[in-house]
Each structure stands twice: as C-alpha cells, then as structure tokens.
Amino acid sequence: MSGLSARDIGHRVVVRHRLPGDQLTDVLGVLQAYDEDSLVVRHIDSTLHQVRLEAVAAAKRIPPMPLRPVDVEQLLLTTALGRPAVETAYLGQWLLRASGGWTGRANSLLPVGDPEMPIADALKQAEAFYLERGLPPLALVLPDSPLAEEFRRLGWRDARPEQADPLVLHTTLDLVNAEPAYEVLVTEKPDAEWYEAAFEGAVPAEAPAVMEGAPKAAFASVQLDGQVVAVGRGAMTGHWLGVDAVRVLPSHRRRRLATAVLQGLARWAGPQGARRSYLEVVEDNLPALTTYTNLGYALAYRYRYLTNQPAR
Structure with missing residues (x-):
C-alpha cells in the first residue's frame, strides 16, 4: 500500500521504496502522477522519479517546504x-x-x-x-x-x-517547477519575436544590453498559432532563479500563460542548481500578484526610490 492516492497530486510527499537487492531508499518531492501501477515524484531539481507501487514500503503527504527567512x-x-x-x-x-x-x-x-x-x-x-x-x-x-x-x-x-511600491517575492523552486500546460521554449538568446512580445511599442535602446547582460540568463516564450504570445526572462545567481520581463499579450491573458512561463524557467533552472526563486511585481498589479501568490511566492521585501531633485 502506498499510503497515497491521485488526490495527493500536487502536494509534497515522501516515498520509501525498495531498490533492486531489497535496499530501501527515500524520495521526497511533489507528487506529479499516480495510477494503478506507479507514482511519479518531482524533485526540486525537476528530476522525475517513477516508483512502482509494488516497490513502495511507505508513503505519505508532508507539509509544504517552509520558506526560509530571506537575508x-x-x-x-x-x-x-x-x-x-x-x-x-x-x-x-x-x-x-x-x-x-x-x-x-x-x-x-x-x-x-x-x-x-x-x-x-x-x-x-x-x-x-x-x-x-x-x-x-x-x-x-x-x-x-x-x-x-x-x-x-x-x-x-x-x-x-x-x-505603488515594487515588491520582491520569493519561493522555493519545487512550488513552481510543475509541468506547464503549454509548450515553453527556453533559449539562451532572445530573438526579435521575443522582444516584440516583451515590450508594448518600441524596444528601448538600452534593453538588450540589460536583459542579456547576466552571466547565465534564459529567455522563455510560448507560441500559439504561429505567434509568440507570452514571454519571460530568467537569470541564475548562485542557487537563486530570478524571473522578470514576464508579459502576456493582452489578447491571450487569463489563460495561465504567465504561469507556464514561470514553470518553464523553473524547469530550466532546477538542473543547474537553482533551489529558490525571486521576482518583482508592483503592489497594485493585482492580476500578476494573484498569479505569483497562487504559485507560492511570498513577500521578501518592498522598496522605493528616493531622489534629491525637486518635484516637478
């Protein structure tokens, strides 16, 4: 008996199972699939572990990974x-x-x-x-x-x-590395279509240098009916995946495309050592804030800009 069922899909679990030779081992992560023969656990690094039910010695749902305090x-x-x-x-x-x-x-x-x-x-x-x-x-x-x-x-x-103040949110990668509902293309360099979707109007002259300047960056896009309709950018710094430039064309919003972009970037970053993720959102951008909090992002800090110039 596994102790789990299909109702536990999407929740963190621990599964103790037998390897060849009858040795016991544990796998911990998010339950991604469950059927009459086997279950699949997704590790924080996006690796999938399939375990046959007949090999399961014990399994149970566990609480979500707590977010460690942020420095x-x-x-x-x-x-x-x-x-x-x-x-x-x-x-x-x-x-x-x-x-x-x-x-x-x-x-x-x-x-x-x-x-x-x-x-x-x-x-x-x-x-x-x-x-x-x-x-x-x-x-x-x-x-x-x-x-x-x-x-x-x-x-x-x-x-x-x-x-409104910009908010910096953070979460653990295993809350956002589920399989996207759409195919997400992740590349090392953005093309003209990526920039066209990322900006409403002309692309600022300085944008490419800023967007492509990180040592390890990735550019995600979702294409529907031959058109790039959603994009986002990821950058690896240590064990952190930073996500920004997430934009969905107005004609395609409310279809969980932003979620898919985030998931695609998380799945790119996990095998490279990412364990946590951060992003920024303006406090009054309620649709984006709702998307991110539903994915498990929580407030790390807020910030504000100061100047010594007189008000205009």
Missing part, C-alpha cells in the same frame, strides 16, 4: 547581479548603476554595505555620477529602514510618490 541585503545584491546595469561603479560597497535611463533598477544607487565614507559625502558623489550622465539621482531603499530615514534627513525624498 534581505544579500537578496538585494542577488537581484542586482541577476539583471546587471550597462555601467556600474562603486562607492565603497555601495553600487552605482546607469543604463541610459531605462528602468529604475538599472539607473539607481544600491546602498548596501559600507560606503567607506560619511553618508553625506557618498550621496554627493552619487549625485555627481548621475548628473554627469544626464540622469536624475535615484537611490533604491527599503522604505522604513534607518538608512532611508538618514537619506531623508539629508534632503532626499520619494521620487515617485504617486506610484
């Missing part, structure tokens, strides 16, 4: 490596990023670590860095952190007070 500073740096800016420089350990003005992340100061100088002096140097490049000085900060308060004391303010 927020480390994840901030991980996200920066996952989508590097065109140009970078350092103020001590603080990271200056510039990419011609395309996206806040790629054109902002990331004040993580020690600037190795008084904060006021570091901010003056950061201001000069951005003004020399014709960019508004921006700093990516955690909204209620002591550092953000120090920035405000030195005259910095919310750069985009009318906009």
Whole structure:
C-alpha cells in the first residue's frame, strides 16, 4: 500500500521504496502522477522519479517546504547581479548603476554595505555620477529602514510618490517547477519575436544590453498559432532563479500563460542548481500578484526610490 492516492497530486510527499537487492531508499518531492501501477515524484531539481507501487514500503503527504527567512541585503545584491546595469561603479560597497535611463533598477544607487565614507559625502558623489550622465539621482531603499530615514534627513525624498511600491517575492523552486500546460521554449538568446512580445511599442535602446547582460540568463516564450504570445526572462545567481520581463499579450491573458512561463524557467533552472526563486511585481498589479501568490511566492521585501531633485 502506498499510503497515497491521485488526490495527493500536487502536494509534497515522501516515498520509501525498495531498490533492486531489497535496499530501501527515500524520495521526497511533489507528487506529479499516480495510477494503478506507479507514482511519479518531482524533485526540486525537476528530476522525475517513477516508483512502482509494488516497490513502495511507505508513503505519505508532508507539509509544504517552509520558506526560509530571506537575508534581505544579500537578496538585494542577488537581484542586482541577476539583471546587471550597462555601467556600474562603486562607492565603497555601495553600487552605482546607469543604463541610459531605462528602468529604475538599472539607473539607481544600491546602498548596501559600507560606503567607506560619511553618508553625506557618498550621496554627493552619487549625485555627481548621475548628473554627469544626464540622469536624475535615484537611490533604491527599503522604505522604513534607518538608512532611508538618514537619506531623508539629508534632503532626499520619494521620487515617485504617486506610484505603488515594487515588491520582491520569493519561493522555493519545487512550488513552481510543475509541468506547464503549454509548450515553453527556453533559449539562451532572445530573438526579435521575443522582444516584440516583451515590450508594448518600441524596444528601448538600452534593453538588450540589460536583459542579456547576466552571466547565465534564459529567455522563455510560448507560441500559439504561429505567434509568440507570452514571454519571460530568467537569470541564475548562485542557487537563486530570478524571473522578470514576464508579459502576456493582452489578447491571450487569463489563460495561465504567465504561469507556464514561470514553470518553464523553473524547469530550466532546477538542473543547474537553482533551489529558490525571486521576482518583482508592483503592489497594485493585482492580476500578476494573484498569479505569483497562487504559485507560492511570498513577500521578501518592498522598496522605493528616493531622489534629491525637486518635484516637478
């Protein structure tokens, strides 16, 4: 008796079974299939383990893998490596990023670590860095952190007070590496069709350098009726899979295509050592937020941009 049934499909399980020679071993993961002859368990690295029921010694459903606490500073740096800016420089350990003005992340100061100088002096140097490049000085900060308060004391303010905060969500890979409902093509380089689906309108000139700049990136797409209708980008940094640029054409939304893109990228990353995943979503993007939370993503942190420029 396996102790499981088809009703347990999609849940984490542990299965103890006999190998040839009567040796016992365990396999742990998500139950993907179950029939009268065998069951299939999907490991966190996307490997499938098929076990004949007659070989099962014991099996049971187990609770979902708990999300380990996030080292927020480390994840901030991980996200920066996952989508590097065109140009970078350092103020001590603080990271200056510039990419011609395309996206806040790629054109902002990331004040993580020690600037190795008084904060006021570091901010003056950061201001000069951005003004020399014709960019508004921006700093990516955690909204209620002591550092953000120090920035405000030195005259910095919310750069985009009318906009909702971006949220960084995280999860374990085994919650998102199920088999997609659509065929997902994952390639090392994006083509013109990928970019056409990823952007509404013209592709910003700086976008290819930013999107393709990570050491290990992948570009996922779903094609229906000869047209690319959904895309996404993944980047590996250590054991983290970062996912961004997820977009579904308006004519094809509400068909779980974004879910398929995420699953396709997770299945690409698992065999390469990914164990956790992060992504970003703006807090008021409720459809995307619902998709991600349904897949097991939870809040790691939120951030906000500060500037020292006067309001327009």
